[in-house]
Amino acid sequence: MAVENVTDANYETATSQGVTLTDFWAEWCGPCRMQSPVVEELAKHMDGVKFNKLDIDSNPETPSELGIMAIPTLIIKKDGQVVERLTGYTPAHQLEEILNKYTA
Template sequence: MAIAEVNDANFDVEVSKGLVLVDCWAEWCGPCRMVAPVLDELSGEMADISIRKLNVDDNQTTAQKLGIQSIPTLLLYKDGKLVDKMIGALPKPQIKKFIENHK
């Protein structure tokens, strides 16, 4: 499944249904670039989760509302409610387990 960008205007709608992982990132962030291919792989392997990307530089209103202070930050939503978050560039097995703990 393709990873779509979310923004200030559509964020709440995009996280409102099912299990959604939001990758809070920025272009200049090296660790964010390390996480991106891992999320691409997981989006192809895990059909029961939607993965979205939020560029914190372009969407500062949402980033501030969410209290993002460090990137990459992965936010896990279930039917519109934030259920967990993970900060940092972690390896694929840890990210996968983080998601699976909330299925």
């Protein structure tokens, strides 16, 4: 499954059902450029998780509402409720283990 770009306007709807992971990032963020390929790769082979990206510069409202102070931040939701918040680079194996807790 491909990673979908979401915005302030559709974030809540895009993350309201099932298990979702949203990567909060910005173009100028070095660690975000390291995290992005990890998210893209997991999206290709992990069933049961919807992967999203939200550019914080173009969409400042949602990160503010969620209290995001540093990026990259990964927010994992299950049926619209935040179940995990990861700040900073998260390696693929660790991220996959965390996601598997919510898809099993």
